[in-house]
Amino acid sequence: MAKKDELGRRGEELAVRYLKARGYRVIARNWRCPQGEIDIVAERRGEVAVVEVKTRSSTVYGHPFDAITPVKAARLRLLAGIWCEAAEHPPGALRIDAIAVLAPAGIADRDVVIEHLIGVC
Template sequence: MHDRRVTGQRAETLAALHLQRQGYGIIARNWRCAQGEIDIIATDGATLVFVEVRARRSTRQGTPEESITPAKQRRLIELAAAYLQTLEEQGQPWIGPWRIDVIAVRLAADGSAAVRHLSHAVEAE
């Protein structure tokens, strides 16, 4: 379990650095509510972006991208809605566009990493 947490933290740090290099502003990392956690909340210009970070050290169990099941997609939409509701309750409603992205991180045994950013990876109805 400890190893998984370390892998996840490393992947989230790499994802945040990737976003910052692309000009995104990081609003929050590991935002939690009753429904769960959003790995990264950022802005891309005028767009609010909810980012799910998925990491794998091998493809034995599939790629990081393949781990985003329909159930996980529904959960991400619920979490985004919860964050937006929280902003509204604080009197600061988000009136601009928003989307859900996935950043897939493949961590190699030699310590290198490949980061793949999938914009609009989860579509809300």
């Protein structure tokens, strides 16, 4: 597995742990359809969040949130709608969140920096 893929998997796992620690119930991970993939779908207090996770080992090439371009945001909105149509129980409230994970190589999980933006688009 490539280093970037390992980093991405680690970031998604840390994001799931972060969400669960804050009372979210993870509904889906890596949900796929022909139009793309949603990293995490989670629910808390009746509201469903479609969560995009961006992980970096440093900010040398920018902050992880910088990777969520207007094109990516539009795709997330499209995917959220498709997920709702496919959901067994469509949510009453839906939003799109982003989680940035800064996880330098060799750093313990407890020292990783995680930022959560709610309702980004």
